[in-house]
Amino acid sequence: MSTAALEEPWATSSDRGAVAPVRQRMSRDDLTMRIVLLLLTGWLVITVLLPLGALLIKSFEGADGSFVGLSNFALFFANPSLTQSISNSLTIAIVSTIICVLLSFVFAYGLMRTCMPGRGIFRLISQVPLLAPSLLPAISLVYLFGNQGFAKSVMFGYSIYGPIGIVIGEVFWTFPHALIIMVTALSISDARLYEAASALKASPWRTFWTVTIPGARYGLISATFVVFTLVVTDFGVPKVIGGQYNVLATDIYKQVIGQQNFRMGAVVGLLLLLPAVFSFAIDQWVQRKQSAAMSSRAVAYEPKPDFVVDTAFLVICGLIATAILVVIFTALFASLATLWPYNLTPSFKNYDFDNMDGGGWQSFYNSLRVASLTAVFGTAIVFAGAYLMEKTRGFGAGRFVFQFLALLPLAVPGIVLGLGYIFFFNSTANPFNFIYGTTTILVVCTIAHFYSVAHLTAVTALKQIDQEIEVVSSSLRVPFYRTFFLVTLPVSLPAVLDIAMYLFVNALTTVSAVVFIYSSQTTLASIAVLNMDDAGDVAPAAAMAMTIFLAATFVRVVYTVLVRGVLGRTQAWRRR
Amino acid sequence: MNQPSEIADRDGPYLKIRNVTKRFGDFVALQDVNLDIRRGEFISFLGPSGCGKTTLLRAISGLDVQSAGSIEQDGRDISNLPVNQRDFGIVFQSYALFPNLKIKDNVGYGLVSAGKSRTEIKSRVAELLTMVGLADQAEKYPSQLSGGQQQRVSLARALALSPGLLLLDEPLSALDARVRARLRGEIRELQQRLGITTVMVTHDQEEALTMSDRIVVMSKGKIEQIGTPDEVYRSPASPFVADFIGRMNFIPGTLVSGTSADCKGAVLSFTTALTYVQGTPITICLRPEDIVVRDIASSSNAVDVEVGVMEFMGNHFATTLHVSGTHLNVSADLSMNDVRDLSIRPGSKVKAGLPADRLRVFSTT
Numbered sequence: 001m002s003t004a005a006l007e008e009p010w011a012t013s014s015d016r017g018a019v020a021p022v023r024q025r026m027s028r029d030d031l032t033m034r035i036v037l038l039l040l041t042g043w044l045v046i047t048v049l050l051p052l053g054a055l056l057i058k059s060f061e062g063a064d065g066s067f068v069g070l071s072n073f074a075l076f077f078a079n080p081s082l083t084q085s086i087s088n089s090l091t092i093a094i095v096s097t098i099i100c101v102l103l104s105f106v107f108a109y110g111l112m113r114t115c116m117p118g119r120g121i122f123r124l125i126s127q128v129p130l131l132a133p134s135l136l137p138a139i140s141l142v143y144l145f146g147n148q149g150f151a152k153s154v155m156f157g158y159s160i161y162g163p164i165g166i167v168i169g170e171v172f173w174t175f176p177h178a179l180i181i182m183v184t185a186l187s188i189s190d191a192r193l194y195e196a197a198s199a200l201k202a203s204p205w206r207t208f209w210t211v212t213i214p215g216a217r218y219g220l221i222s223a224t225f226v227v228f229t230l231v232v233t234d235f236g237v238p239k240v241i242g243g244q245y246n247v248l249a250t251d252i253y254k255q256v257i258g259q260q261n262f263r264m265g266a267v268v269g270l271l272l273l274l275p276a277v278f279s280f281a282i283d284q285w286v287q288r289k290q291s292a293a294m295s296s297r298a299v300a301y302e303p304k305p306d307f308v309v310d311t312a313f314l315v316i317c318g319l320i321a322t323a324i325l326v327v328i329f330t331a332l333f334a335s336l337a338t339l340w341p342y343n344l345t346p347s348f349k350n351y352d353f354d355n356m357d358g359g360g361w362q363s364f365y366n367s368l369r370v371a372s373l374t375a376v377f378g379t380a381i382v383f384a385g386a387y388l389m390e391k392t393r394g395f396g397a398g399r400f401v402f403q404f405l406a407l408l409p410l411a412v413p414g415i416v417l418g419l420g421y422i423f424f425f426n427s428t429a430n431p432f433n434f435i436y437g438t439t440t441i442l443v444v445c446t447i448a449h450f451y452s453v454a455h456l457t458a459v460t461a462l463k464q465i466d467q468e469i470e471v472v473s474s475s476l477r478v479p480f481y482r483t484f485f486l487v488t489l490p491v492s493l494p495a496v497l498d499i500a501m502y503l504f505v506n507a508l509t510t511v512s513a514v515v516f517i518y519s520s521q522t523t524l525a526s527i528a529v530l531n532m533d534d535a536g537d538v539a540p541a542a543a544m545a546m547t548i549f550l551a552a553t554f555v556r557v558v559y560t561v562l563v564r565g566v567l568g569r570t571q572a573w574r575r576r
Numbered sequence: 577m578n579q580p581s582e583i584a585d586r587d588g589p590y591l592k593i594r595n596v597t598k599r600f601g602d603f604v605a606l607q608d609v610n611l612d613i614r615r616g617e618f619i620s621f622l623g624p625s626g627c628g629k630t631t632l633l634r635a636i637s638g639l640d641v642q643s644a645g646s647i648e649q650d651g652r653d654i655s656n657l658p659v660n661q662r663d664f665g666i667v668f669q670s671y672a673l674f675p676n677l678k679i680k681d682n683v684g685y686g687l688v689s690a691g692k693s694r695t696e697i698k699s700r701v702a703e704l705l706t707m708v709g710l711a712d713q714a715e716k717y718p719s720q721l722s723g724g725q726q727q728r729v730s731l732a733r734a735l736a737l738s739p740g741l742l743l744l745d746e747p748l749s750a751l752d753a754r755v756r757a758r759l760r761g762e763i764r765e766l767q768q769r770l771g772i773t774t775v776m777v778t779h780d781q782e783e784a785l786t787m788s789d790r791i792v793v794m795s796k797g798k799i800e801q802i803g804t805p806d807e808v809y810r811s812p813a814s815p816f817v818a819d820f821i822g823r824m825n826f827i828p829g830t831l832v833s834g835t836s837a838d839c840k841g842a843v844l845s846f847t848t849a850l851t852y853v854q855g856t857p858i859t860i861c862l863r864p865e866d867i868v869v870r871d872i873a874s875s876s877n878a879v880d881v882e883v884g885v886m887e888f889m890g891n892h893f894a895t896t897l898h899v900s901g902t903h904l905n906v907s908a909d910l911s912m913n914d915v916r917d918l919s920i921r922p923g924s925k926v927k928a929g930l931p932a933d934r935l936r937v938f939s940t941t
Contacts, residue, residue, distance in 0.1 A: 021643055021644055022641050022642050022643065022644060022645070022646075022655050022656055023641075023656055024638065024641040024656050024657070024658060025657060025658055025661075026658060027658030027659070027660050027661060029658075029660065030658060466670050466671075466672045466675075468668045468670055468672035469672050469673075469674060471637075471639060471659065471666065471668075471672070472666060472668070472672050472733070472734075474658075474659040474660045475637070475659060475660070475662070475664055475665060475666045475734075475739075476665075476685055476686030476689065476733070476736070476737060477686065477689060477690065477737070478685060478686060478688075478689040479689065482689060486674070486677070487674045487675075487676060487677065490676045491675055491676050571676075572717070573675055573676045573677075573718070573719060574675075574719065
């Protein structure tokens, strides 16, 4: 045979045992990437992991700082008023979750599966609650159904202060979060299944239960757990409208701010971590399942006009949208009225923050500053981290640790993180103690608080870029950072801007984490709302909440216009 | 045609792969692979998915280094070098063009980092784009080009730094049939003009047969056969190669003598003598197009057959022939002329020859 004549060496291999394993030498790129990734891992360890560790340690400490085992937990469970909070929290969370998931499913169904008119407007309105702190709906509810509320009569003697108010407020605040998940779940449906069902003469009702619901089941599960966690860990709404009805989140606040009982605060914080961690685990499981649900060959479902269905959904979605707008406008009118409900003459008296408690207009400027810094530095850190995690060659363990730390904040309620920050950064033994009480710690904490969603956005964007461009660059001996700045970053610009916007708006509206770590020099607008409401200045609180809302809306609109312009110019290559 | 055995090995093989093994956990993706590639040669790694061809390419490029074994390029041991210290250009199935850079900037990407002056880059880019026939597309973005054009840009970019080795990872698989056939010829022509040593990974036998100087057929992490396209096609070294490249009849039988076997009642003789004892089970491989129905030579196994199913394939008929008086059925490709001249139709009885020198015999044990 001619192959033999070519004297191929493949027939002569006997020294198999002698060969040593090959280890690839690191290039300068590999080394740089690993070092930077390690630095960012260190950043997450300091800003996420260690504060949580400090919280954990605190819960096992006695008053003198000695280890007391589980005695703090024993103390907690022996206190009936505290354990009552557990069942209160669960009741509120379960009821709110059921209502919110149902409403958001119906609303999402109207958006995605019907031809009702005004879907664009409805979608826009549905996202409005994201632009306000969770305190705003609670304040509006006080004006609507409170002791002097103009719609108090519809309460039939029941008080809005308590579980009813909390549930309504939480549903309002969590609605957009659930809706986003539902819209995604309903958008991935295969039209061919509906065609098959109709060819088999299944009734619309049967089709709904055998095709639509199973298709959206992961969305339903995911939304359920997300809403449940948000409600259990939110303290803005119950703080304002809860009255005597205590929940876990307000307990932490009372224990820490009110009674300076840090150890009990840590115990409650750990309890709050449980539903969040559980929900996080469920969500990870759902994500894995859902990614396989849509095959690339599926045909997108296109709804057909149906007068009865479209009208029905127009009515329902119209009611939900109206409710959202009523809540927002109530806060607006209340803040503009001279003295609600007696003197409705419009005035800006309530916006005269400098003559009130809560830090005045300075707190609003502080908020803008913190939000801007969070957006700029947060985006840089998040995107760099996601990039290095995705692109560093080898170094599996390091990348895994980073991924874990980047997703960890998703399972940590803001209020728990904030508490951890007190314990960790307030300790004089901590070399980073100097940032305590500064704007820096607010920015650092806010970045950590919202890290995971931003990280996932960046990872998704990076995964959409051809994985082989780095290989090509490497083979052309181009250093990685050149390709990063010349190709990866420009191509990912839309996602980068989205991340910046997400961080900005959340930094502006969040209360939970920062409430424990602001100082008198660094009060924030959202905290001013809380403090003014606490002091009985409800109208100024509404005014400050509206200021935040308007600022967030303004930035959002400017962003949309700007993005359109910038992307139009820099993304010309996307057009064919 | 290029006869690889006539290319003088000036100073030994250009690429020397020795005992290369790659493990992913317990899975052995490459097992003790040895291969020499000569300077200027076009080599294809051919095999089904999971055969290790891509793993071998990734070891050569340094994207995934081998677990053990060594690779030498041009006399230099590159076994443990990182990607950017090796000397190769690479083209991927996905093109992997920088989507936000113009064609000229894609091609000039590596030149900028190499510290070339602006005028040098400009003239080199123009030269490369002319070479791949895209001189007029320099100012466009990749998405404005067709798939075939994008792949040519990718090729120009890979060649920009005049690398010693060109790696092609399924370069034509994303293109439609017509473009693929044209680009096949273009790449081969360019490769020969530049004389650049080239390794291509492909699962498409037609691609491998038409473009390569030699083909490396792989299966389950091992090399099954190395040879010119002609050798691999005509003299497959194993039933696997025979099955993978082209279509093939596999006829089971038992040895009657050193040069003949009983196959389901038909005694077929062949030219390569086997040393096995009588009664050894064997498999005879015969390509459908090697079966003849006229001008049957005396050295052919002439048999009476009955024509079964006939499938019209455009330029020939794919038929099933039943050898009369036996249980043997074989597939045969009959030319349009044969079918017309002999008026063959399903059910026809004709004489067929199974040429003894075209039968490849493998022991089944």
